[in-house]
Amino acid sequence: KNQVEQSPQSLIILEGKNCTLQCNYTVSPFSNLRWYKQDTGRGPVSLTIMTFSENTKSNGRYTATLDADTKQSSLHITASQLSDSASYICVVSAADNAGNMLTFGGGTRLMVKP
Amino acid sequence: SQTIHQWPATLVQPVGSPLSLECTVEGTSNPNLYWYRQAAGRGLQLLFYSVGIGQISSEVPQNLSASRPQDRQFILSSKKLLLSDSGFYLCAIGQGSLRNTGELFFGEGSRLTVL
Numbered sequence: 001k002n003q004v005e006q007s008p009q010s011l012i013i014l015e016g017k018n019c020t021l022q023c024n025y026t027v028s029p030f031s032n033l034r035w036y037k038q039d040t041g042r043g044p045v046s047l048t049i050m051t052f053s054e055n056t057k058s059n060g061r062y063t064a065t066l067d068a069d070t071k072q073s074s075l076h077i078t079a080s081q082l083s084d085s086a087s088y089i090c091v092v093s094a095a096d097n098a099g100n101m102l103t104f105g106g107g108t109r110l111m112v113k114p
Numbered sequence: 115s116q117t118i119h120q121w122p123a124t125l126v127q128p129v130g131s132p133l134s135l136e137c138t139v140e141g142t143s144n145p146n147l148y149w150y151r152q153a154a155g156r157g158l159q160l161l162f163y164s165v166g167i168g169q170i171s172s173e174v175p176q177n178l179s180a181s182r183p184q185d186r187q188f189i190l191s192s193k194k195l196l197l198s199d200s201g202f203y204l205c206a207i208g209q210g211s212l213r214n215t216g217e218l219f220f221g222e223g224s225r226l227t228v229l
Contacts, residue, residue, distance in 0.1 A: 004157065032215060043118075043204055043220030044158075051215065089157070093212055101212055104157035 002027040004092050004105035012111045017080055021108045023073040023090030031095035035064050035075050038087045038107070047075070080112045116141035118221035120205050126227045133178075133192040135224045137205030140186065146208035147188040148218070149180055151201045158204065164188060200228045
């Protein structure tokens, strides 16, 4: 069964600090991995999409890494801002399913405090 | 660029009542459309997807149904709501192949509370 596990479930950091969110998956065959940011009560917004051959990808202060061998990904947030407070969702796409090819993690809820 | 409109934004319904959630998209034609449900603390669950008018695929057995009467309209319905139907419902557009690097764009969601 395809699964995506994220840790920690929640995290509180001070403004200006860095943090790293983790994602482990057992999706096979792997196609790509996505990170989404979801503000409370809003729809998720895509941050990055990484394919098998990509090890790291940045989007401003967000940097995602992918280790396809260990089936792990991380999202690193640099110099956090209050607006980074949100849930971050890891999503893995399988290569052989026409419909439900995306498996969603449960998300990490990040709170940035002043 | 495409936009996704979902309504109502919030809804409180009694058990056993009917449901209709609407999703309308603009700025694109013949899109792949998706309905997801997000329960508290859990990952998004795909409910239905549609590749064209009248074409609906269901991913999980449930008392919900979906229809696509027009190219840019996707409706989620129920004849009798259950308590377990409470959640945050998200409509999404798939742009390009999700097997590759195609994007999935989400609407703002509809929060349903069944009492």
